[in-house]
Amino acid sequence: MQREKINVLIERYLSVSFLVTKKAAALVKCEIDEDMTNDQYYLLRYVKKRETCTSTELASVFGVNKSAITAMMNRLVDKGLIQRTRDENDRRVVYLTLTEKGNEWFVKTEEKIHKLVESLIMKFSEQEIESFIQTYEKLARILQELEETQ
């Protein structure tokens, strides 16, 4: 690929990626739940998927400091969506899991989210969306490797 073409691609990528992220985040907050921030939603979603996990794991996955996780988790605990349980064998460890209320909230919200994302996905062909997500996943792997080699 020649330099000129690369520069054009970079410009297009930079112009679009940040704005899409912002608008998608606003959409979630707006349409899904006024009281839930984007970060809190993705945190909750990750914990739900993993069933249980620790602050350290979340900090590593989300690429933030452990104290940032503590702060956000405090808010989710205050809302009654997350509970903390100490490991009886290694009493330093605290497990984070969804409460019953958290599970209910998640199931209810997941329907809304799916409807919202589905209405977007429908505007693309199956082939288009499949290759988009594949590239996204490849990008995620590359960024992950990059992070690990530093």
Add this chain to the structure above:
Amino acid sequence: MQREKINVLIERYLSVSFLVTKKAAALVKCEIDEDMTNDQYYLLRYVKKRETCTSTELASVFGVNKSAITAMMNRLVDKGLIQRTRDENDRRVVYLTLTEKGNEWFVKTEEKIHKLVESLIMKFSEQEIESFIQTYEKLARILQELEETQ
């Protein structure tokens, strides 16, 4: 597309999009300039590209409140990268432009950004990256329309 396939695509999209965003933002802050946040960088980049613009325009484009723009612009003004100029004809309007220092910073940084993004882009085929960005741009247009109809 049948329901099952759609749900899988949604799961994959949600799993990957937030993390990529986070990691890309961290990368910019880390590799490019410790003192520049991701938001500030994209704000500066937009102003640079438009040559000059107003808070109202930025608020609309970035999908945030005008007072958020004021706050961020204050920080960029404090850093000496952005200057405010009042419109002489309509004295309510304030134009935001890059200072000389802002321009220098941008040119210097753009080289680093390009190198960084290029090293990522090189891991993809031209066809792959082209169709990825096209889909991204289409998504941006759809989100924009969605916002306007609300």
Add this chain to the structure above:
DNA sequence: CAAAAATAGTTCAACTATTTAACTATTAAA
């Protein structure tokens, strides 16, 4: 034309997210 409405931007209070450093408690290693 003067009062009312609209527009551009700022300020302020409240909140969320984040980092860094210092800290507690616990476990593992020397």
Add this chain to the structure above:
DNA sequence: TTTAATAGTTAAATAGTTGAACTATTTTTG
């Protein structure tokens, strides 16, 4: 058994955000 390392929290500082109230200007309109 002292020393390291690990897991997590707390506290202070900074950034980003919203919404409401505000100032200063046009624009509209009765």
